Amino acid sequence: MKDFVLVAKELCVERGGQRVLDDVSFNVGKGEVFALLGGNGAGKSTTLLTFLGFIAPSSGSVTLNGAVVHEHRATVHQQTAYLPESARLYPHLSARENLNYFLSLASVSCPDDEIEQALDAVSLAAEARSKRLSDYSKGMRQKVAIALAILRKTPVLLLDEPTSGLDPVAIDEFNAILIALAEKGTTILMVTHDVYGACHVARRVGLLQRGHMVGIFEASKNGEISAEEVHRIFVDHQRL
Amino acid sequence: MNTRNVLLVATAEWCYWRRSSLGVIASVVALLLVLASLISTNLRIDTERGARESFQATAEQTFKEQPARHPHRMVHYGHYVFRSPAPLAIVDPGVDAYTGTVLFLEGHRQNSAAFSPRYSAAQAGPLAEITPAFAYQVLLPLLLIIIGFASVAREREGGTAYLLATNSVTPTELWLGKTVALSGIAAIALIPLAISLVFALMQGESLTIVALFFLGYAIYLGCWCTLITALSSWSRRSSISLTFLLVTWLLLCIVAPRFGTTVAGIAIPLDGKIQSDLAVTSALRDVGDGHNANDPAFSRLRSQLLEQYNVETVEELPVNFRGIVAQASEKDLTALLNEFADDRMAQEAKQTQVARVFNVLSPALAIKSFSLSMASTDLSQHHQFLRDAEALRYDFVQKLNSLHAEKLSYADDIRRGSDDRAEQRTRVSSENWRLLKDFPWQPRSLSERLLDSLPQLLILLFWYICSAWLGITGMQRVFKNNDG
Numbered sequence: 001m002k003d004f005v006l007v008a009k010e011l012c013v014e015r016g017g018q019r020v021l022d023d024v025s026f027n028v029g030k031g032e033v034f035a036l037l038g039g040n041g042a043g044k045s046t047t048l049l050t051f052l053g054f055i056a057p058s059s060g061s062v063t064l065n066g067a068v069v070h071e072h073r074a075t076v077h078q079q080t081a082y083l084p085e086s087a088r089l090y091p092h093l094s095a096r097e098n099l100n101y102f103l104s105l106a107s108v109s110c111p112d113d114e115i116e117q118a119l120d121a122v123s124l125a126a127e128a129r130s131k132r133l134s135d136y137s138k139g140m141r142q143k144v145a146i147a148l149a150i151l152r153k154t155p156v157l158l159l160d161e162p163t164s165g166l167d168p169v170a171i172d173e174f175n176a177i178l179i180a181l182a183e184k185g186t187t188i189l190m191v192t193h194d195v196y197g198a199c200h201v202a203r204r205v206g207l208l209q210r211g212h213m214v215g216i217f218e219a220s221k222n223g224e225i226s227a228e229e230v231h232r233i234f235v236d237h238q239r240l
Numbered sequence: 241m242n243t244r245n246v247l248l249v250a251t252a253e254w255c256y257w258r259r260s261s262l263g264v265i266a267s268v269v270a271l272l273l274v275l276a277s278l279i280s281t282n283l284r285i286d287t288e289r290g291a292r293e294s295f296q297a298t299a300e301q302t303f304k305e306q307p308a309r310h311p312h313r314m315v316h317y318g319h320y321v322f323r324s325p326a327p328l329a330i331v332d333p334g335v336d337a338y339t340g341t342v343l344f345l346e347g348h349r350q351n352s353a354a355f356s357p358r359y360s361a362a363q364a365g366p367l368a369e370i371t372p373a374f375a376y377q378v379l380l381p382l383l384l385i386i387i388g389f390a391s392v393a394r395e396r397e398g399g400t401a402y403l404l405a406t407n408s409v410t411p412t413e414l415w416l417g418k419t420v421a422l423s424g425i426a427a428i429a430l431i432p433l434a435i436s437l438v439f440a441l442m443q444g445e446s447l448t449i450v451a452l453f454f455l456g457y458a459i460y461l462g463c464w465c466t467l468i469t470a471l472s473s474w475s476r477r478s479s480i481s482l483t484f485l486l487v488t489w490l491l492l493c494i495v496a497p498r499f500g501t502t503v504a505g506i507a508i509p510l511d512g513k514i515q516s517d518l519a520v521t522s523a524l525r526d527v528g529d530g531h532n533a534n535d536p537a538f539s540r541l542r543s544q545l546l547e548q549y550n551v552e553t554v555e556e557l558p559v560n561f562r563g564i565v566a567q568a569s570e571k572d573l574t575a576l577l578n579e580f581a582d583d584r585m586a587q588e589a590k591q592t593q594v595a596r597v598f599n600v601l602s603p604a605l606a607i608k609s610f611s612l613s614m615a616s617t618d619l620s621q622h623h624q625f626l627r628d629a630e631a632l633r634y635d636f637v638q639k640l641n642s643l644h645a646e647k648l649s650y651a652d653d654i655r656r657g658s659d660d661r662a663e664q665r666t667r668v669s670s671e672n673w674r675l676l677k678d679f680p681w682q683p684r685s686l687s688e689r690l691l692d693s694l695p696q697l698l699i700l701l702f703w704y705i706c707s708a709w710l711g712i713t714g715m716q717r718v719f720k721n722n723d724g
Contacts, residue, residue: 078408102407105245105404
């Protein structure tokens, strides 16, 4: 049996008396990109936060490399880089300062040229790197957050709407980065609305609908998932 | 716990304040406020100390340089005593501003202290002078709130709390970092206080008292720093945190002190001045008039003396009967007046004790009592001044009465109004005025002050610990999902 890095087993989460996730099960293997698709309120971000240990399951379990997440939160955080939705970084700091700050906190030693390389990789203009993030567009902030996730060099990446706010060119560049990271063995779980992007990057796509996992689509032998089919099923479920 | 992360969080917070206009403005205002209050109070107290010490010396010199006179004229000539400000009054002038600082001492009376600085025209009104103690106890916490209300709530509101958590920052490290950062601002605000305390040391204050005084204020501001970050950690949004903190400040710094004194005033009611004076006047009617040797109140004394010296008339007595009567009258009158004064002071002390019970409700109340006790500017110190002044008054009045009884002949004394030569003989030389002692006023002893202020220090520590507990428990919520 294959060893999975991230495992959600019969996961249920209740919040404010309502079941937000109901019997959700899936797993993500080493070096795999797993995309979780769903509409607003489907429970995508809740799933991600459960994998980060910020939400405890009502029943079922989530594990990272076999460790129950909410019982070993510190260990999980050491192995995980998290990219929150809308790149929530410090607006009073520059891109470099933000990266230096978070990397120092995580005790990740990164020489300046490595930071510059990561910022190059996300195509953040050189002249913008010393400016405060309060002057950045949403997409630029997202790029800095992506650079941080890359620089953490963790075995697991959890991404919440990572391409939100990015232009098409930046999305392509980002997807290329994800594929490269996965090829190097990084396990990636991303939640997104972007059906086509998800199908392009991920080898498996899970479809969440009002807290239920309604289906998991696997890439065919040619390595592609039919985005049209996923899109059709996604829309059909949304209309139900 | 990773100390490095604590310092990194603290440094980032300082960076945020440095780059935000609100942080810079509030810090500058805080520093200017304490500096201005310290400088102005320091100058005022220094001027007053110089003036009072100079007046005290002049009053003593003037008394001692009086020409040869009848001793009873010196009893009514009287003497002034001035309460010199304690060294730490430059930080906390305490009751000095409200109670009188000068007493006129004379025979047969216990005058009230006069000349309260607060009631002088230029300083009328409750906020006429912002003392350093008021600035540190009431205003600085408000400025710390303005600087730090969003410290933790901002991380939650902006979603950076998750990012911090996934970058290996624990809730305790984040809270400690924020608290250390805010404490850094408080520490900067304490620098002017430390400089002022050096001046107090130079004025003769004990090093132990000065060190503890500083420690007390440091703990107090530390309490506020922990409380601010604690309440910030319990708030989902910065605006909620600010509201929470402003209400807390209002309750702890404004409402609680009023509540304590109001309850104390109701529990231990005090008579007003007119009522007290009427009661004293009424009681004094039963004491004989010391100016009238024939007052029936002294007939028993007369009989005792005649019998003691085995003579028939007061003229035959070897002592001046008028002087003896003055002594006896002063003794009875003083005993009666002291009874009233002691009763009044005991009631006032009880009021203070009742009010102090409420100190546990607010660190602002605890630091106020602590500061007053340590600075020796509290009510008990004023009472001590009144007692010391009364002891001096009684001493010199009775010594003058003793001169009257022993050095003046009764025959001359009763004729001095009509006989110039008799009047001359009833004058005693000015050498005798040296009987006046120096006024011994001193701040209370180290042990008394320590004993008095230790419970307040414990209350401050209690608040510190409770705030820290509140902060640490609040932080556990910050790192849990709060997106609803």
